[in-house]
Amino acid sequence: DVKVRLSHRSPLLAFCDAIMASVGAVGCKPAGELSTECVECALNENRLDLLSHWISQDRLMLSRQIGDLISRHCGCKVPCKCGCQALAQNVYTKLHLHHQAIICLLKQGRVHAGIEYAKHKSPFTKEMYVEVLRMCPSLQLMHALVAADDQGSRPLPVGVVILTVLENNSFDLVLPFIQELQNRTADDDPNTSLFHDAVLDDMETSTDEWDSLVKILQDQGYEETATNVLSTITVMSAMKTVLYKSLADDRPDSAATQG
Template identity: 25%
Template sequence: ISHVFEHDPSKSKEAEDLLEYIERFNELFSRGKYEYAAIYAANCPRGILRNIETMKKFKDISRMNGKVLPLLRYFEALISTSTAVKHPFPAVMTQEAIKCALSEKRLDLVMHWVTRQRLTFSEEAGDVIFAYGEVEPHNRPKCLALAQIVYSQCGSHRKAALCLCKQGQVCGAMEYLQQFKHSPLDDYVYLLKHCPTAELIRCLTQEGNGKPASLSIGATVLSLLNTGHKEHSLWLLKEIEKEDVLEQAILNETVCTVEGWKKIADLCAEEKHEKLSQEIISILTSQEGVVEIFPDDDNAKIMEHVFL
């Protein structure tokens, strides 16, 4: 307490009152009156017991049969009084409070805290909720919606968009991202990596409303390949082949290089799609500045750039 008043000795009476308050809290705590101690701490003057140190005291107390975890009591008391006592709930403790509530299967509490805007949101807090939905599938829709709120509020927009995609709102995710960046290519690749659905792939690679596609076909296929989603990259290529627009896609490519398309052709060959592989090679060799070389000692086709 002394550090609070070290520059203002005239307030020694208030310092004494605070010390007395802390002593009363310690007495309640030592007697195992954790619920009362939590409420007492939450309403303390100057917020002197609304801190990490006090949280650790409650965290060290083991569960008692048939009773609410003392740490959860502390968080409930702090959060319910944060507005009244004008002490915003800090981000670090927000994350701990969410972890604690979810460890006790109290998603209802987290929903209440998040929707009432009682917390200080952070990406880490959103991650905790998102992860809980992954291990509790029946609560996944609620967790995605809550995590989306948290991510959006703290500015982690790509993760908010991912939550939308995983809720089946792909178009909504695209519109959401476009509010914040003119061309969020990194965010699109992030979504492809973590939610490579057919709907998302179509949305990113098709033109719409007079606007160009968000990602080129080649860039999308390579992104899927580089993030371990081979089956999705092949699916996209076969869809393009069926629509008879593969040549147009390659010739209009502005991002994926000839070497990139050669890598794609090699993948097709490896996966027993020789016809598709040969078609890509044929389109590439028809371009000015690209030749196909057949080494005498190897029948393999090698693509090389020839800079004329």
């Protein structure tokens, strides 16, 4: 998938390069349409090195379209190895298109950097996190999306992460994800798994959705994982029932009714 530099360049690319070389002398970048055409020409000839030089030397009139062209030129699976996503990220960052820059970071496999960028530069909604999970699913991203911060909040509920990835039947991601969470202990309780903690915090995934997940795992022959998930959600359901009953009993109107 890595783009190969051609040993020659076409007359059109030579013309584009001449335009770029003249920018420093005339002090004027080519207009948006011409800049875009030059980028397309460089991409068509797989000259990312030349394109990178133009961008770093500020020779182009950058636009969202140019960033999109570069990003779409990438044919890699996550993580990107051809350099297109890093180059597109550079364009988006210069244009303050933070959402697109974050997606490029994630496509490079730079999950931690992407999540931190999202927190500080362009806060994501849950819908946005689901979108990027669909676009560039990876085990690292799945773990990052269910990791609790200092306040105990998580970008996405664990059930949403699992069910989103399963939309494409990506059991190669879901199984190790669940198993790794089950095998890791919570920081505040060595007797509790991270999976148990994440499930307990998940207020969005319904019991029916958890049951459907268990059935999917069983149907695919993953009995042990299905049993472990079922055990966790059974405990979770019981704990939530007790908690809700306790909260209801503590309400003033409940006490008044009993009185």
